[in-house]
Amino acid sequence: MKFGVLCQFSAGHLIAGVMFLGDKMDYELKVNYENKTKIKAPCSRCSLETNHRILTDVELEGHQIDEDGFLIYGTNDNFQTIQCLGCDHISFRQSHINSEDDWIEETSNGIESVPRLYQKFYPKPEDYQSRLPELALLPNKIKLIYEETLVALNSDQKILTGIGIRAIIETVCKDRKADGKDLYRKINNLVEQSILTKDGAEILHKLRVLGNSAAHEVMPHEKSQLKLAFEVIDHLLQGVYVFPIHTKEHLPS
């Protein structure tokens, strides 16, 4: 196999290309910085499809040409870092088209055959994004359980997520030295200590039951329930650990 390298600079762009000259397919790799193209993509933070700009675009173009110079088969793969124009959230998009996979579409020029577009997004749009950017402010044990439970949630491990949510609540109770024979009483004790509101305790009781059935009855819960549970956990951890530190820093008594 032979290959050649081409490099080209233009205003605001660096295009680097590598040509792989094999027996069957030839590939050309281009790296485009500051691609100004706007695309529609799902944003996991906005929870809807929004306009995104392409920050970096790596394009892999493949083609197979016959002896007379006609295209037999062509592919186009793009690997892009994209940013939501609504909330600035950065994610990754992978797209693929090829010359064999067309579908019929009605355009302004009439009925046309257009390449079928395949797309993947990372993180997956349905993944849960933590509302806690300052994990370092959490006690180490809680931080470890929190991170593992978040990975379990985003890997669709619903039973482990339920168990992890209960473990986070238990560890918060232990850390705040909540009094009581069982978790039910310990959560109520957090209210007596003014660490938790009554409304917050009610939600924690629901999450406690969620964790019970996950652990003892090996019962997975709906992802929507687990995501809601995680939002409550985020609020709890912010209230117990993050806000008090910020208050001390910015509003000293």
Ligand SMILES: [Zn+2]
């Ligand atoms: Zn967004």
